[in-house]
Amino acid sequence: MNMEIAAFYGFSGLAVISALFILFSRNLIYAAFALFITFLGVAALYVLAGADFLAVTQIMVYVGGILVLLIFGIMLTQKADREAVSSTPNKVLVMVKRQVWGFLVAISLFAFLSFIITTANFKMTGETNISRSTIKTIGVELMTSHLLPFEIAAILLLMALVGAAYLALNRNPVSHD
């Protein structure tokens, strides 16, 4: 049993199992931490595919930025459930129609995609033995042939920053009574 194969299947199993935990957990904080484990598993898959820079970017952007932001959002929006007292009726946990359709669509899509992938019979060319770092190649490509998408991404990030700050601004603080 090769070490690399064991690592690949271990990390992909970790990612898929924690993704399933997100799907079935009712506590959103637990779901966010399971998403953290999923992101780490995906970053390990990037490393095994030879994309070291992307793995570090994944950890820094997703785990360091997006997940912290999501946990802040969960904490800021879940205060309403604390008002539940004993007079409120208990929630009956039944499968609503949306859940049935969601599972049905997801399972059938997965069956369809795996059928396509297993019958596609890819004939891959090119060297897959990547042993050197990809940082130099990514830097050169970003500054030469991918310069326009790079600049557009910069403008997009600036617009998202300004737009998010404007949207989250509390414009009428007296209406919170």
Add this chain to the structure above:
Amino acid sequence: MINIPVEHYLIVGAALFCIGLAIAVTKQHLIGILLGIELMLNAVNINLIAFSRHDPEKIGGQLFALFVIVVAAAEVTVALAIILRVYGHFRTVEPDKINELKN
């Protein structure tokens, strides 16, 4: 260095994409839907990087995945700002209870 076939990466990506789709459809919370969307974007990135393994000269797949990460970061900030505004206005985050445009 033993090569893992590209189909296995694609199967993992497809599984994560379908789980993300199920999360985005079935969660009863706006941020839960956002978690599903992030998972779907990651699953797509796995496909791009698996194919980029076969193109080590100019790694187009990895650059595409980098831009996908940038767009995902921009998307999640704006979506969280909108969710906070919606919560401040409707006092709920259940997508079924937000059913009017004008209040």
